[in-house]
Amino acid sequence: MKPIILQGHERAITQIKYNREGDLLFSSSKDNKPNVWFSLNGERLGTFNGHQGAVWCIDVDWTSTRFMSGAGDNSCKIWDCETGKELCTISSASSVRTCLFSYSANMAVYTTDKAMKQPCEMFIIDTRIVDDSSSGQQPIFRIPISGPRISSILWDSLDEGIITGHENGELIAWDLKSGKQINRVKDHDGLVNDMQWNKNRTMFVTASKDHTAKLFDAKDLLLLKTYKTERPVNSASISPIMDHVVVGGGQDAMDVTTTSARVGKFDSRFFHMVFEEEFGRVKGHFGPINSVAFHPDGKSYSSGGEDGFVRVHTFDSSYFEYNFDY
Amino acid sequence: MPAAEEVKSSWADEVELEGGSLPPSTEVLENGQKIITEYKYNEDDKKIKIVRTYKIEKRIVSKSIALRKTWKKFGEASGDKPGPNPATTIVTEDVYMQYITSKEEDNKQEDDGIDKLKALGDKNAVKCRTCNGDHWTTKCPWKDTMLVGGKMPDEKKLSAVTGAGEAGKQGGSKYVPPSMRDGAAKRTDGSNMAKRDDSYCAIRIANLSESTTESDLEELVKQFGPLQKLYLAKDKMTGMCKGFAYIHFKFRNDAAQAIARLNGHGYDHLILSVDWSRPMPNSNP
Numbered sequence: 001m002k003p004i005i006l007q008g009h010e011r012a013i014t015q016i017k018y019n020r021e022g023d024l025l026f027s028s029s030k031d032n033k034p035n036v037w038f039s040l041n042g043e044r045l046g047t048f049n050g051h052q053g054a055v056w057c058i059d060v061d062w063t064s065t066r067f068m069s070g071a072g073d074n075s076c077k078i079w080d081c082e083t084g085k086e087l088c089t090i091s092s093a094s095s096v097r098t099c100l101f102s103y104s105a106n107m108a109v110y111t112t113d114k115a116m117k118q119p120c121e122m123f124i125i126d127t128r129i130v131d132d133s134s135s136g137q138q139p140i141f142r143i144p145i146s147g148p149r150i151s152s153i154l155w156d157s158l159d160e161g162i163i164t165g166h167e168n169g170e171l172i173a174w175d176l177k178s179g180k181q182i183n184r185v186k187d188h189d190g191l192v193n194d195m196q197w198n199k200n201r202t203m204f205v206t207a208s209k210d211h212t213a214k215l216f217d218a219k220d221l222l223l224l225k226t227y228k229t230e231r232p233v234n235s236a237s238i239s240p241i242m243d244h245v246v247v248g249g250g251q252d253a254m255d256v257t258t259t260s261a262r263v264g265k266f267d268s269r270f271f272h273m274v275f276e277e278e279f280g281r282v283k284g285h286f287g288p289i290n291s292v293a294f295h296p297d298g299k300s301y302s303s304g305g306e307d308g309f310v311r312v313h314t315f316d317s318s319y320f321e322y323n324f325d326y
Numbered sequence: 327m328p329a330a331e332e333v334k335s336s337w338a339d340e341v342e343l344e345g346g347s348l349p350p351s352t353e354v355l356e357n358g359q360k361i362i363t364e365y366k367y368n369e370d371d372k373k374i375k376i377v378r379t380y381k382i383e384k385r386i387v388s389k390s391i392a393l394r395k396t397w398k399k400f401g402e403a404s405g406d407k408p409g410p411n412p413a414t415t416i417v418t419e420d421v422y423m424q425y426i427t428s429k430e431e432d433n434k435q436e437d438d439g440i441d442k443l444k445a446l447g448d449k450n451a452v453k454c455r456t457c458n459g460d461h462w463t464t465k466c467p468w469k470d471t472m473l474v475g476g477k478m479p480d481e482k483k484l485s486a487v488t489g490a491g492e493a494g495k496q497g498g499s500k501y502v503p504p505s506m507r508d509g510a511a512k513r514t515d516g517s518n519m520a521k522r523d524d525s526y527c528a529i530r531i532a533n534l535s536e537s538t539t540e541s542d543l544e545e546l547v548k549q550f551g552p553l554q555k556l557y558l559a560k561d562k563m564t565g566m567c568k569g570f571a572y573i574h575f576k577f578r579n580d581a582a583q584a585i586a587r588l589n590g591h592g593y594d595h596l597i598l599s600v601d602w603s604r605p606m607p608n609s610n611p
Contacts, residue, residue: 001423005416008402023391033402038395040385042415043408047401064394084400270423280423311418319423 003284004042006310008035013304014056015291019064022296024081026067027310030054034069036081039295039302042312046084050077057098061105066130068108070096076110078130088134090125093118098153101127107140109162111150120149122164124176141179152195154204156218163218165192165206171221185221187214193233194291199240207236213247215273227271227278235291241298243273248303250288268292268303272324279324284311348373358382360409380409527554527575528603529585534558535594538567546593547573551580572603 009029016027018039028034032051037044053072060067060081070076072095078087092112099110108127114120124141127134148167156163161182162174169188172181190209197204203224207213213236215225227236233249250266266288270280287306294301300314348365355361360380368374387395399406403414454461534543540558547553555574560567575581581602589600 002420003418005418006414007416008414021388021391023387023394035401035403037415041410042417043410044399044403044406044414045397046399046403049401064390082394082397278426280425282421282423284418284421313421316423322425 001313001316003314004312006035006037006042006044006312007308008037008044008047008310009033009308011054011308012287012306013290013308013310014054015058016293016302016304016310017058017060018293018295018302019060020062020296021064024060024064025293025302025310025312026058026060027304028055028058028069029304029308032071032073034058034067036067036084037310037312039300039312048077048079048084048086050079050086050089051075053095056096057100057110059100059108061101061127062103063105066101066105066127068099068101068110070099070110072096074112078108078127078134087130088132090123090135092123093121098150100153100155102155102159104159107159109153109155111145111153111164114145114149120145122150122153122162122174124162141176143174143179152192152206154195154197163195163204163221165195167191169208169210171206171216173221183221185216185223187216187223188212190232194235196235196237196293198238199296203238205236205238205245207233207247207249209233211249213245213271215245225273225276227276229265229269229278231265231288234289235293235303237292237294237301238273239294239298239301240296245271245273246292246294246301247271248289248292248305250285250306252288266305268301275324277324279322280319282313285309355382378412527578527581529573529575529581530570530601530603531573531588532570532599532601533596534567534569534571534598535596536566536569538571538594542594543571543573546588547584550575550584550587552576 006025006027009027009031011030013027013029016025018025023039024045025037025039026034027037032053032055033047033049034051034055035044035047048067048069051069051071051073053074055069055071057070058068065081066087067079067081068076069079074092074095076090076092076096076099078090079085080087090110092110094112094115096110097113099108101108106126106128107124109122109124111122112118112120122141122143122145123139125134125137125139145164148170150164151167152165154163155161156173160176162176164172164174166172168186169190169192170184170186171188171192173183174180175182188206188208188210190211192206192208194207195204197218202218203215204218205213205215209232211229211232213227213229213233214223215227215238216222217224227245227247229247229249231249231251233247235249236245236247238245247269266285267281267283268289269278270282271278285303285305285307289303289305291304292301293303300312302310302312304310348367351362351364353360353362358381360382362378362380364376364378366374366376398404403411454465531543531547538558540556543558544553544556547556552575553573554576556571557573558567558571559569573581573584575584585600585602588598591598591600
């Protein structure tokens with residue numbers, strides 16, 4: 001396969017995300033301008049200019065009309081997808097680590113870091129109408145997190161719940177009617193970097209610093225499968241058409257200068273979802289991979305790395321013909 | 327990709343022109359391809375020409391996607407022309423997915439099988455067809471030398487001598503068909519064998535001239551023996567030979583002979599380099 005390299009960022013990629021149909025690919029990095037690309041040919045549609053700090057998290061709603069980003073400049077912004085204009089800015093007390101639209105995009109959630117004597121907090125906001133007045137609007141819920149900070153987040157059961165991944169490896173399920181915790185498991189030993197749904201949202205895969213990616217049942221946070229690697233895992237994604245999980249990671253960013261690309265294990269690794277066995281690798285990045293995402297049609301996937309590049313890979317026929325020996 | 331193009335004016339005229347401005351960049355649309363030609367000065371102040379060829383594809387997509395395709399570019403990309411901007415979008419060279427087979431495990435299982443058979447005390451259960459040794463034929467250390475038609479190693483003679491004595495003993499021990507043996511269920515006569523066989527009699531011919539055709543090649547190699555498969559690498563766009571070819575012979579000694587004869591052989595103003603074909607890089611992890 002011939003990957004397309006998207007070179008729109010000046011610093012490490014923090015997150016990449018496809019929209020629902022997969023024709024657009026959003027990317028954010030530690031520079032302050034999230035980008036949006038046409039995933040088919042790698043053409044850049046635009047950049048969202050306005051943040052002052054590293055952009056940690058991005059999300060797009062299901063109609064691809066609104067785009068949300070959370071950044072280290074203590075703000076969360078909602079943008080118009082078509083024009084790249086800022087619709088509103090929601091300021092917070094510390095940097096915004098995660099943000100996400102709900103399935104219907106009627107609500108959104110963002111969480112802030114425990115920093116500058118501010119606690120880690122989770123905010124749920126109403127995004128049915130987004131305009132200048134949204135900035136001062138009261139959140140629907142404001143939940144302070146007393147324990148370890150939230151490092152990743154997912155909306156659960158359409159819009160009724162939230163699953164958060166924490167710095168210490170815990171996963172917590174929240175009920176949004178009451179704003180209370182309803183389930184809590186600790187299957188990871190390190191920070192949960194990323195969580196992604198499978199296609200029908202019955203299972204999700206977590207990526208953790210403890211060198212593993214794990215598959216959980218969404219209903220009761222039951223640990224189903226574990227995918228082991230030798231390096232911290234930064235992101236994992238489930239193929240929508242095959243029983244495959246792609247896992248991206250590598251040496252910690254701070255140790256990269258002391259390791260060569262060959263031993264750094266900066267490849268995307270493909271695991272069989274059921275047998276937990278690695279069956280393929282794709283090389284290319286020369287830094288750890290920070291985010292991976294499958295195209296919603298399952299025929300291509302992208303990875304964004306600490307090296308600042310996003311690589312869009314379209315699978316060869318050999319990938320679809322490959323049969324797992326068992 | 328830079329491409330050769332006919333020169334319209336003489337080089338002297340071009341030198342004259344160089345003092346002036348660069349020729350304007352052109353865009354040509356022809357049979358499904360867009361060719362963009364640009365002129366630039368490189369670091370050494372030399373004029374360079376960049377020719378980019380794009381393939382134009384039409385796809386049928388849903389309305390919402392088609393609508394999004396018409397969106398105007400914004401932000402940093404607002405100045406970009408339609409189509410990917412080469413400053414931000416680069417197509418790189420091919421990368422391959424490296425498939426990790428469970429080869430190591432397979433080998434281990436086979437060894438287990440041998441050990442088990444040996445443990446049964448059935449000494450001749452595993453016997454090499456080539457040298458009568460105590461191993462599978464495929465693992466025979468003399469495998470290559472025998473097939474190339476070289477001399478048989480001394481050990482073979484030895485074992486042949488002792489073979490007569492052993493033959494008597496062998497009659498005593500009960501024959502176990504391979505399918506009934508202990509390790510049979512585990513062993514698959516699977517992909518391992520097929521893969522090996524395929525590249526077993528294959529040679530690679532490099533440094534072929536551009537104009538070589540498959541029939542030329544066949545003429546060149548069929549003198550050595552029957553062929554199984556012949557592959558000549560050709561450029562997708564031009565159909566010209568890319569300079570190398572793979573030939574699968576039916577027999578390995580034909581292949582060996584072909585290597586011996588053709589390596590360094592002058593063919594169509596070039597000197598061929600011929601060697602065994604190495605397995606594909608993605609087939610060994």
